[in-house]
Amino acid sequence: MTAGFPLPTVRDWVFSLKAFSASMLALYIALAAGLERPYWAMAAVYVVANPLAGATTSKALYRALGTFIGTSGSILLLPIFAPAPELFIIVVGLWTGVFLFVSLLDRTPRSYVFMLAGYTLPLIALPTVSAPETIFDVAVSRAEEITLGIVCAAVVSSLFFPTRIGPVLGQQIKRWLRDAGAWASTVLTDGAGNGATPERQRLAADIRAMDMLISQLSYDTANQATVRIARELRGRMALLLPLLSSLEDRLAALREAGGEIAGIDALRMRLLDWMRSGEGNERGEADQLLADIAALEPKTDLESAEEAQWPALVLSSTLERMKELVDLWEDCRQLQRQIELGDRISRWRPTFRMRRTVGKVSHYDYALLTFQAGSVVLATILSGLMWIWTGWSEGSGCVIMTAIGCSFFAAIDNPVSQIRSFTVWTAVSVGLSAVYLFALLPLAHDYVGLVVMFAVPFILVGTLVSRPQFNMIAMLLSVNTASFVGLQANYSAEFAAFMNSSVASILGGAFALVWTLATRPFGAAMVARRLVRAGWADIAATSRGGRNAHAEAFAGRVFDRLGQLVPRLAQGVSEDVAAADLLVELRVGINVLDLQRLRGKLSSAQRRRLQQVLDAIARFYAERAATGRAVDPPASLLGIIDETLSEFTQGVEPSLRRNAVQALVGLRRALFPASPAPVNLAAPAAMPFLPKLELAS
Structure with missing residues (x-):
C-alpha cells in the first residue's frame, strides 16, 4: 500500500478487466x-x-428505461417546438426538472430511470434542433447503441x-x-449510555443502506x-x-x-455475554435467559405501599x-444464518412476534425538493437562452453539461465541491481525448490496434470505479473520454470542431458551478x-389525531428522518438540532398512538x-x-401526566x-427522564405488572 492510496485489489483488477472487455465487445459489435x-x-x-452483478443488471435495466423515455420525449417534442x-x-x-423531482422522491436505484430520462432529452434533442427532421434517426441510433452497451455490460458481469450481492449483504x-x-x-454494562453512541448513529444510517442492497438483491441470482x-x-x-433506547x-x-433487585445485575451480564457469543445451543440458552427474566417479575400483591408502585412499574417494563x-436478537442471528445459506435456505419461524413493524414510509421535504428541481430548471433555461442569443453553433454542449451537472448533484445539500470536481475532471478527459484523437488513433489500422491503445488507461481507471471516493472521477474519465x-468506423478529426465542442462542455460545468454558488449557499x-x-410537527399532528393515525407509518417516517439526519450531524449543526433525539420522539409518538386507540373504550x-394529556403534548411539540x-x-405537562397516571392505576377497567398505564409511563420517561418518581400513585387493584411491549414504547 502506498502512502494514503491503497493499491488495487485482485477484485478491483478483475472488475476493471470485465468492464474493459464489455466495452470493447460493445464497440466491436457497433x-x-x-x-x-x-x-x-x-x-x-x-x-x-x-462490481456487484445485481447492481449492474438493475442499472442496465434502469438506463434502458430512462433512455427510452428520453428518446421518446425528444421525438415527440422537438418537431413541435423547433420553430420557436x-x-x-x-x-x-x-x-429535465420534472423528471428530476420524481427521481428525488424515489430514493432507490430506480430513481436513475427518472434522472436519466430528464437529461437524455436535451442530450439528444439540442444538437439536432437546427435539423428537427433527423431527430427520429438520431434517437433510434442513440437507443440502439446505448442498449447494445448495457446488454454487453450485464452479460459480461453475470x-x-x-x-453476488448476497455475500456482500451477509458481511x-x-x-x-x-x-x-x-x-x-x-446499555447493559451500566444502563447509562449517552444516547448518541457512534454505533447507534451507524445503525440508524445503515437502515437506508440495507434498503438499497435489498432493492438490488432481486436482480441478483439469489432466489426470492x-x-x-x-x-x-x-x-x-x-x-x-427503539428497543435498546427504551x-x-x-x-x-x-x-x-x-x-x-437481587439478581438484576447478574442477569444483565448474562444477557450481554449471550449476545456477544455466536456459538453453542443458542435457542436453549435463550430459553434459559427468558426463564430467569420471568423469575424476577414483580408479583401482583403490591397494594400495601403506594411508594412501591413506581419501582414495580419500571421493573416490569425493564424485564x-x-x-x-432476547427474542429479537435470536431472530436476527437466525436470519443472518439463513442469508448465509443462500439457495439452501430452510424453513424459519420467528421468535419475536412483531405486532407492529416499522413501515417503509419516507419523509419528504417537498418545499426543499421543489427548490432543488426548480434550480435545475432555471439553470438549464438560462444556459439555453444564452446559447440561442449568442448563436454559438456548438453551444448545445454547454446546455447539456449544465443539465447533467446540476441533475447529478441536486440531492446533495451543498454540491459545490462535487460540481467543481465534475468540471475539472471533464477538462482532464478533454485533454486525454485530444491525445487519443490527434496523436494515437492515426497510428491504429485495425480493431486490435484500437484495443491495445485503449487498454492501459481504461483498465487503470477501471480499478477506481469500485471505490466510492474515486467513483465519480473514474466515471468521468472513462465515459467522457470515450464520448x-x-x-x-472511419477516422475523422477536425481540431477546430473538437475544441469548439469541448470548450462548450467545460463551460457547461463551469456555468453549473457558478449557478450553484449563487443559488444554493446553504448546507447540511x-x-x-x-x-x-x-419531526416535532409530526408528533404535534399525531397528538391531535390528524393524518398520522398508523404506528407503522409514523415509525417509518421517524426512521427515515433519522437516516437522513445522522450523516449531517458530523457536518456541523445548531445546538437545538444536536439536542434533538428522534428515538425519544419515536417513543413519544408510539405512546401517543396507544392512548388514542384507547379513547373509544373509555368513559367520557x-x-x-386523556385528551388533556394529548392536547398538552400537541401544544409542546407545536x-x-x-x-x-x-x-x-x-x-404543567408533567403534572397532567402524573395526575392521569394516578387516576388510571385504579379507575380503569383492568x-x-x-x-x-404503560403508555403514560413511557411518556413520562421519554419527556421527563430526570424527574423524580411520582409520589401520588394510587394502589392498583390486581394490577397486571407485565404488559406486552408494543414497539419499545
Missing part, C-alpha cells in the same frame, strides 16, 4: 453493425458497470466471475450486528426466499434501535427509583424489554434543522382526562416546531389499564 455512433455503446458500458427555439428551451428545462449484516452489540454493551429473509431482517434491525432508559429509571431483546473521442445545517422541525370522563428551538417540556 462497428461491425455499422452503427452511426459506436462510441455511445462503449461509453454506456462504463455508465452501468458495477426559446420556447423549446423552456420545455427542455421543465422536462457470466464471468460474478460478484454488511455482520457489521451491523457488531455495532448493535457494541451499543447493547454500553433470500429477498424475503432480508426484508424480515431489515424490519428487526430497525426495531433494535431499555437504556428503563435501566436508568430503575436505578433512580431505588429498584435494586419486558429484556425479554423482547469526446467520438470513435467511428439548514436541512438538518428542517428535518428536526418536521376518562376520555377528557411550539418546538414553530420556534425551531428544543425548548424543555413545561412542568383489560385497558395495562396499556394505558
Whole structure:
C-alpha cells in the first residue's frame, strides 16, 4: 500500500478487466453493425458497470428505461417546438426538472430511470434542433447503441466471475450486528449510555443502506426466499434501535427509583455475554435467559405501599424489554444464518412476534425538493437562452453539461465541491481525448490496434470505479473520454470542431458551478434543522389525531428522518438540532398512538382526562416546531401526566389499564427522564405488572 492510496485489489483488477472487455465487445459489435455512433455503446458500458452483478443488471435495466423515455420525449417534442427555439428551451428545462423531482422522491436505484430520462432529452434533442427532421434517426441510433452497451455490460458481469450481492449483504449484516452489540454493551454494562453512541448513529444510517442492497438483491441470482429473509431482517434491525433506547432508559429509571433487585445485575451480564457469543445451543440458552427474566417479575400483591408502585412499574417494563431483546436478537442471528445459506435456505419461524413493524414510509421535504428541481430548471433555461442569443453553433454542449451537472448533484445539500470536481475532471478527459484523437488513433489500422491503445488507461481507471471516493472521477474519465473521442468506423478529426465542442462542455460545468454558488449557499445545517422541525410537527399532528393515525407509518417516517439526519450531524449543526433525539420522539409518538386507540373504550370522563394529556403534548411539540428551538417540556405537562397516571392505576377497567398505564409511563420517561418518581400513585387493584411491549414504547 502506498502512502494514503491503497493499491488495487485482485477484485478491483478483475472488475476493471470485465468492464474493459464489455466495452470493447460493445464497440466491436457497433462497428461491425455499422452503427452511426459506436462510441455511445462503449461509453454506456462504463455508465452501468458495477462490481456487484445485481447492481449492474438493475442499472442496465434502469438506463434502458430512462433512455427510452428520453428518446421518446425528444421525438415527440422537438418537431413541435423547433420553430420557436426559446420556447423549446423552456420545455427542455421543465422536462429535465420534472423528471428530476420524481427521481428525488424515489430514493432507490430506480430513481436513475427518472434522472436519466430528464437529461437524455436535451442530450439528444439540442444538437439536432437546427435539423428537427433527423431527430427520429438520431434517437433510434442513440437507443440502439446505448442498449447494445448495457446488454454487453450485464452479460459480461453475470457470466464471468460474478460478484453476488448476497455475500456482500451477509458481511454488511455482520457489521451491523457488531455495532448493535457494541451499543447493547454500553446499555447493559451500566444502563447509562449517552444516547448518541457512534454505533447507534451507524445503525440508524445503515437502515437506508440495507434498503438499497435489498432493492438490488432481486436482480441478483439469489432466489426470492433470500429477498424475503432480508426484508424480515431489515424490519428487526430497525426495531433494535427503539428497543435498546427504551431499555437504556428503563435501566436508568430503575436505578433512580431505588429498584435494586437481587439478581438484576447478574442477569444483565448474562444477557450481554449471550449476545456477544455466536456459538453453542443458542435457542436453549435463550430459553434459559427468558426463564430467569420471568423469575424476577414483580408479583401482583403490591397494594400495601403506594411508594412501591413506581419501582414495580419500571421493573416490569425493564424485564419486558429484556425479554423482547432476547427474542429479537435470536431472530436476527437466525436470519443472518439463513442469508448465509443462500439457495439452501430452510424453513424459519420467528421468535419475536412483531405486532407492529416499522413501515417503509419516507419523509419528504417537498418545499426543499421543489427548490432543488426548480434550480435545475432555471439553470438549464438560462444556459439555453444564452446559447440561442449568442448563436454559438456548438453551444448545445454547454446546455447539456449544465443539465447533467446540476441533475447529478441536486440531492446533495451543498454540491459545490462535487460540481467543481465534475468540471475539472471533464477538462482532464478533454485533454486525454485530444491525445487519443490527434496523436494515437492515426497510428491504429485495425480493431486490435484500437484495443491495445485503449487498454492501459481504461483498465487503470477501471480499478477506481469500485471505490466510492474515486467513483465519480473514474466515471468521468472513462465515459467522457470515450464520448469526446467520438470513435467511428472511419477516422475523422477536425481540431477546430473538437475544441469548439469541448470548450462548450467545460463551460457547461463551469456555468453549473457558478449557478450553484449563487443559488444554493446553504448546507447540511439548514436541512438538518428542517428535518428536526418536521419531526416535532409530526408528533404535534399525531397528538391531535390528524393524518398520522398508523404506528407503522409514523415509525417509518421517524426512521427515515433519522437516516437522513445522522450523516449531517458530523457536518456541523445548531445546538437545538444536536439536542434533538428522534428515538425519544419515536417513543413519544408510539405512546401517543396507544392512548388514542384507547379513547373509544373509555368513559367520557376518562376520555377528557386523556385528551388533556394529548392536547398538552400537541401544544409542546407545536411550539418546538414553530420556534425551531428544543425548548424543555413545561412542568404543567408533567403534572397532567402524573395526575392521569394516578387516576388510571385504579379507575380503569383492568383489560385497558395495562396499556394505558404503560403508555403514560413511557411518556413520562421519554419527556421527563430526570424527574423524580411520582409520589401520588394510587394502589392498583390486581394490577397486571407485565404488559406486552408494543414497539419499545
